[in-house]
Amino acid sequence: MTEPLYRLVYISRNEITGDDASVRREIEQILEKAREKNPSANLxxxxxxxxxxxxxxxxxxxxxxxxxxxxxxxxxxxxxVSVIAFEPTASRQFSNWSMAYRSANSEASAKFSDIMQVSGFDPAQLKGDHILDLLNQHLLESEQSS
Amino acid sequence: MPNESVSSLVNSIKSSSIGIVALDADGRIAFSNPAFCEMIAFADPESAGGRSLLDHLGSRFNCSVTDLQQALKLQVPASLELRLERDSQPLKLQIAAAGSGLRIVVAERQSASTPQYALEHDPLTGLGNRLLLDQVITGWKPSAPDALSLAVIMIDLDRFKQVNDTLGHGAGDTLLKLVAKRIKSATRLSDTVVRMGGDEFVVLHTIGLQPIGAESVAARIVELMSRPFLIDGQQVNIGASVGIAAINHGTDSIADLLKHADLALYEAKAAGRGNVKFFEPLLAQRAMERRNLEVDLRRALGLKEFTLMYQPQVNMSTGALQGFEALIRWHNKTRGLVSPVDFIPLAEELGEIHAIGEWTLRAACKEAMSWDGDFTVAVNVSPIQFENQRIVEIVRDTLSSTGLAPERLELEITEGVMMKDYDTAQKHLWAIKDMGVGIAMDDFGTGYSSLSYLNSFPFSKIKIDQSFVRGENSPKSRALVQAIISLGASLKMTTIAEGVETKEQFDELAAGGCMSAQGYLISRPIAANTIADFITELKNPAQSRGNQHD
Structure with missing residues (x-):
């Protein structure tokens, strides 16, 4: 029998400081760690x-x-950290674990677009889900207020 | 050995849970497997090669490496135990020579099941327990310049009980485990983390400059505890309050550390949730004073140190005496007169208010029976007294044993009664009202003054707080007083103004329709033995005034 599937959605404030290079270093570390741990944890x-x-x-x-x-x-x-949803879910919305820089500012987005590609992020996966739609809005609003 | 076997051996060593390290003649790491690197907390196993093992242990941990140093000097096989962290299982090391000065060290983590380990640890969280804490505290000595102080960080979870009560003990246990991990993540390896029992934890912080070191750990813990937990498919939010005490920072003796941290924690909790408080000598002094006051208060009834004073209440239109409000006074032999403001809250906290309140009720009713006339007696009742299921019975017994007519008794209650347990309070008050006893709403207008209280509770009287009476000359206060009076009139409740001090206030209130008044203008609270004279004088004002002129 397969274990019941859960979905967690949260937002938090980015506390990484420093220049582009150091931000990139931290982000790459997060990506690397997640890619190493998440598949074996079936996440x-x-x-x-x-x-x-x-x-x-x-x-x-x-x-x-x-x-x-x-x-x-x-x-x-x-x-x-603010949890928006933690609940059982019928199916997975994401086929892998991916990462993306989401910004209203296209210049900034371009700087991190390779991370999106490396991790296989597909923006289409965010469409059509109310919570994920809200998440996207929060992201863009927090960017403005930061 | 064929290449295949070599690589399979290397792979086995790499994936083994047993730690293996080869050291050169100078004690530098020639080879180490991941398990060993993890045991000695090498953040980056790749860079372990070439580093001195003893130097690393010395700099990373606050542990003694003398035994290991000795064993490595001798070229004979040895086995020893190495405890890296105070509250961790020791590592079991086997050392063997491997030719050309090379030494092989095999390290294995001691199982958690040794009787000594079990004695010193909490089975649920795996943290140390009270016993371990006491041992570490008593064995502590100032050493390196950055380990001159020892700080006790005492943590108490906020809202843990609600989690246990609503999600069950299983969820509570899971929460404690997650909390333990979060606390550990906020501490250094050299710190000792223990669970004191229940939802109380202690971090012994040994290294770093105090008090800044301990304060930053505490702040981090408070922050981590405020973040959500995910338990049994639910989001759980708690918090933590923290008290800190440190040697040489307000605390001189090791024996006082825990006590002082506890006092600081008490202070943190009193300041509201999610606070960190550092111990200061003033707290110990305050706690001592409180304790002394507590002891004196518990003895006050037995020593007959309480007395009641009675403040007259008059009808505003006729000036006739209606009754008295009984006011408690505490005369302590050493303290002198202690204000109710100072001892009633403590009596409520200690539960002494039940006995004090019952004594007050009885003494006031008994006193009222001795008066020449059917004057009423108003007695203040604390919200805490309504937590006692017997409150109705106590009132009934008092009336029957003293013989006072129920109509002559009036209980003054504050809205605290209704806010504590609305349904129970309502039930009790109606039962008391049904006996014929009057119920007055005290301090009206100062708290939440919810109008729904007036609607669902059996009040016969509203008492207008003296702050409004004193402010009678301001148009706003006057309007508020007027509104309260009309409210009372429409709800068929009488109104009484307290703290009436001037003729102007009296006239204004009377003109506005307020029915009764008490205050210095009429009379200060008077002693029981002067009431008879007071009543006589009021009954025969002309005569007594005439007497004075004689």
Missing amino acids: TGALMFNAGCFAQVLEGPHDNIQDTFERIQCDPRHSR
Whole structure:
């Protein structure tokens, strides 16, 4: 029997400071760590970020989400974590684990577009889901207020 | 050995849970497997090669490496235990020579099941327990310049009980485990983290400059505890309050550390949730004073140190005496007169208010029976007294044992009664009202003054707070007083103004329709033994005035 599937959606404030190069270094580290850990934990989803905030969707078994979330919670690179949804879900919306820079500013987006490609982020996966739509809006608003 | 076997051996060593390290003649790491790097907390295993093992241990941990140093000097096989962190299981090391000065060290983590380990640890969270804490505290000595102080960081979770009550003990246990991990993540490896029991944790912070070091750990813990937890498919939010005490920073003796951290925690909780407070000597002094006051208060009834004073209440249109409000006074032998403002809150906290309140009720009713006339007696009742299921019975017993007619008794209650347990308070008050006892709403207008209280509780009287009476000359206060009076009239409740001090206030209130008044203008609270004279004088004003002229 397969374990029940859960989905976690949260946003948090980006606390990474420094120039583009150091931001990139931190982001790449997050990407690397997640790509190493998430597949074996049977987790899929997406991490979106910009200068102001992080927004993450994690799908997978309950306890694996809990473990990963605990690790994420103790990460000093973000703060003010706010869970938007944590609930059982019928199916996965993401086929892998990916990462993307979501910004209203196309110049900034271009700077990190390679990360989106490396991680296989597909913006189409955000469409048509109310929560993910809200998430996207939060992201862009937080960028403005940061 | 064929290449295949070599690579399979290397792979096995790499994936083994047993730590393996080869050291050269100078004690530098020639080879180490991931398990070993993890055991000694090498952040980057790749860079382990060429580093001195002893130097690393010395700089990374606050542990003694003397035994290991000795064993590595001798060219004979040795086995020893190495405890890296105070509250961790020790590593079991086997050391063997491997030719040309090379030494092989095999490291294995001690199982958690040794009796000593079990004795010193909390089975649920795996953290140390009270016993371990006491051992580490008593064994602590100032050492390196950055380890001159020892700080106790005491953590108490906010709202843990609600999690237990609503999601069950299983969820509560999971939460404690996650909390333990988060606390550990905020501390250094050299710190000792223990669970004191329940939802209380302690971090012993040994390295770093105090108090800044401990304060930053505490702030981090508060922050981590305020972030959501995911438990049993639910989002759970709690918080933490923290108290800190540190040697040489307000605390001189190791024996006082825990006590002082506890006092600081008490202060943090009193300041509201999510606070960090550092111990200061003033807190100990305050706690001592509080304790002394507590002891004196608990003895006050037995020593008959309470007395009641009675403040007259008059009808505003006729000036006739209606009754008295009984006011408690505490005369302590050493303290002198203690104000109710100072001891009633403590009596409420200690639960002494039940006995004090019952004594007051009885003494006031008994006193009223001795008066020449059917004057009423108003007695203040604390919201805490309504937590006692017997409150109705106490009132009934008092009336029957003193023989006072129920109509002559009036209980003054504040809205705190209704806010605590609305349904129970309502039930009790109606039962008391049904006996014929009057119920007055005290301090009306100062708190939430919810109009729904007036609607659903059996009030016979509204008492207008003295702050409005004193402000009678301001148009706003006057309008508020007027509104309260009309409210009372429409709801068929009488109104009484307290703190009436001047003739102008009296006249204004009377003109506005307020029915009764009390205050210095009429009379200060008077002693029981002067009431008879007071009543006589009021009954025969002309005569007594005439007497004075004689």
